[in-house]
Amino acid sequence: MHKINQRENLHTSVAHDPYDGRHHGAIHIPIYQTSLFSFDSYERFMQAHADEHQQHVYSRGNNPTVRFLEDKLAELEGAEMSKCFASGMAAISATILSNLQAGDHVVCVDQAYGPTRHFLEHYVSRFQIETTFVDGSSLEAIEAALQPNTKLLYLESPSTMLFQLQDLAACAKLARSRGIVTAIDGTWATPVFQRPLELGVDLVIHSITKYISGQSDSVGGVVSGSKELVGRIASGEYMLLGGIMSAHTAAQVERCLRTLPLRLERHERSGLKVAEHLCRQPYVLRVNHPGLPSHPQYELAKRQMDGTSGLFSFESAESPETMRAWSDRLRYFKIGVSWGGFESLITANPVPTGYGAPGARSLVRLHVGLESADDLIRDLDEAWEQTAAEAAAERSEQ
Numbered sequence: 534m535h536k537i538n539q540r541e542n543l544h545t546s547v548a549h550d551p552y553d554g555r556h557h558g559a560i561h562i563p564i565y566q567t568s569l570f571s572f573d574s575y576e577r578f579m580q581a582h583a584d585e586h587q588q589h590v591y592s593r594g595n596n597p598t599v600r601f602l603e604d605k606l607a608e609l610e611g612a613e614m615s616k617c618f619a620s621g622m623a624a625i626s627a628t629i630l631s632n633l634q635a636g637d638h639v640v641c642v643d644q645a646y647g648p649t650r651h652f653l654e655h656y657v658s659r660f661q662i663e664t665t666f667v668d669g670s671s672l673e674a675i676e677a678a679l680q681p682n683t684k685l686l687y688l689e690s691p692s693t694m695l696f697q698l699q700d701l702a703a704c705a706k707l708a709r710s711r712g713i714v715t716a717i718d719g720t721w722a723t724p725v726f727q728r729p730l731e732l733g734v735d736l737v738i739h740s741i742t743k744y745i746s747g748q749s750d751s752v753g754g755v756v757s758g759s760k761e762l763v764g765r766i767a768s769g770e771y772m773l774l775g776g777i778m779s780a781h782t783a784a785q786v787e788r789c790l791r792t793l794p795l796r797l798e799r800h801e802r803s804g805l806k807v808a809e810h811l812c813r814q815p816y817v818l819r820v821n822h823p824g825l826p827s828h829p830q831y832e833l834a835k836r837q838m839d840g841t842s843g844l845f846s847f848e849s850a851e852s853p854e855t856m857r858a859w860s861d862r863l864r865y866f867k868i869g870v871s872w873g874g875f876e877s878l879i880t881a882n883p884v885p886t887g888y889g890a891p892g893a894r895s896l897v898r899l900h901v902g903l904e905s906a907d908d909l910i911r912d913l914d915e916a917w918e919q920t921a922a923e924a925a926a927e928r929s930e931q
């Protein structure tokens with residue numbers, strides 16, 4: 534297993550491939566746009582069938598372009614094996630299903646991605662699988678939720694609405710002592726800034742749609758870990774449910790992967806600058822960004838991550854309607870779901886029940902893209918001046 538321990542090694546790893554005579558020294562691996570592979574003898578055909586993880590028989594199982602991306606991601610993650618899927622949710626659901634059967638129990642952090650929560654709470658429950666959602670910031674709460682039939686501890690660190698962390702090394706140690714598999718959605722930090730396998734976590738999932746792709750033009754997911762666990766997913770849920778990544782998507786993502794460390798450094802720098810500016814604004818009660826010293830888990834973030842990305846949120850005493858009117862006035866922040874691309878994005882919603890700072894009515898999530906941070910800050914300020922002036926005028930008329 535090749536491990537990457539320094540940022541310089543990451544830059545080299547994503548930019549450099551050994552000479553490959555099979556493809557005439559092509560800098561990019563060709564797109565193998567084919568459904569099946571033929572053989573010059575029945576003996577070789579049978580040999581390939583016996584080891585479909587390594588051999589190419591049918592693109593629903595193993596395609597050379599997709600396999601190249603999988604090997605590259607495994608290298609970045611420090612994993613024995615990676616498997617790419619058609620979406621992040623396909624990777625998540627396959628990973629969950631691979632580690633559970635009827636009668637099992639899951640412990641999941643309560644701030645997990647919404648569709649993941651729905652899958653655990655409403656879908657797998659149809660098969661007599663129970664899930665307990667817990668405060669992921671409390672190791673004591675996680676331990677208290679474990680049951681004799683707990684088979685999976687599902688983490689998401691940082692979470693992507695309130696940006697809560699879990700102590701990954703402590704969670705992994707606890708789970709391993711009970712024979713429980715740990716899986717984490719690590720999309721926010723990517724392998725550039727966080728490598729959970731090195732901290733003892735068993736399986737790491739990423740939505741490739743986000744930073745790994747980075748161009749808002751590809752949808753995909755990946756799970757990485759040991760050959761035993763990922764191989765079981767590949768042979769089972771990957772092959773049987775069919776949520777495969779296409780060769781064309783893999784080629785797009787492989788191209789984007791070359792600039793991942795460079796892009797993340799820009800997202801980190803600009804994201805922190807915008808977050809620090811928002812900390813000083815009158816309409817902001819609290820900024821949720823693990824790179825800020827004000828974050829309650831700042832020391833944990835420094836200990837288990839090498840950096841931060843450009844996605845964060847803030848809480849406001851202003852109503853969601855006011856914050857949405859503010860969003861409408863922004864020039865450089867587009868209104869939309871997802872994140873991780875070159876463009877800056879914003880959403881504004883009510884604070885979820887039971888979360889947030891005292892007095893918070895709105896939760897605004899920002900993704901800081903690759904635009905100038907100064908331009909983004911100016912955009913935020915000008916839009917707020919207009920929104921506040923309009924609100925004041927409305928109050929004076931009442």
